[in-house]
Amino acid sequence: MESKKAIEALAALAHEGRLAAFRLLVRAGDEGLPAGELARLLACPANTLSTNLGILSRAGLVTSHREGRSIVYGANYDGMSKLVTFLTKDCCEGRARVCEPVDVVALSL
Amino acid sequence: MESKKAIEALAALAHEGRLAAFRLLVRAGDEGLPAGELARLLACPANTLSTNLGILSRAGLVTSHREGRSIVYGANYDGMSKLVTFLTKDCCEGRARVCEPVDVVALSL
């Protein structure tokens, strides 16, 4: 991941409403959630949320597909994984001090 | 790490100049780099860089201490590690899809 893309992803997540939306999508699992449902859960106007989902989508952090009248969003783990790899490997040169805590998490699964 | 702090760290890194500064500090190792040297390397006005180092510092991503007339900055791996843990564990609930690529990096060291 080149740094331009990483910055886009970092900026996308550096926003309370967008971070909350992403976390809800993670909890929703593979079925995802339609935009309207997400707006209701977040108590956020539909158009504002739509803008924010667009930002997350362009950053590669969420996916979407139409289902009838709804557009269903889902967390894109691949995008998040690339960002985490960028931070640990490209950015911190893979130093154990940054990677170790992640190891513990990963091994405990 | 609570999300307020995570957002602060994400926003701090979501900036070309600040990300570049952080990476230089990683490469500089434990001795760190004085602000002026960093400004020279980044071809950035001293006051602009100072503002940005302040943002990184408040976000817990760099440390600093005075050495004579200079103020020496260093990467704070603990802060970065907390951010990475937030993204993988708190944010993605420790899903292997996000953690695995990091594992590979960590194990290859």
Add this chain to the structure above:
DNA sequence: TCGATATTTCCAGAAATATGGAATCAAAGA
């Protein structure tokens, strides 16, 4: 085709962030 529902796009004002010149502060040396 019409109306209802779901979502996005357009747009403009408000708010936050970025930038760098000038002034200020801190340390060192003469």
Add this chain to the structure above:
DNA sequence: TCTTTGATTCCATATTTCTGGAAATATCGA
């Protein structure tokens, strides 16, 4: 103490981002 050097703070301007009303688009069912 005065000057020089290194860095930060102050401040005004420029730019970007955020927000949500209104309008537009898409789909479905009658």
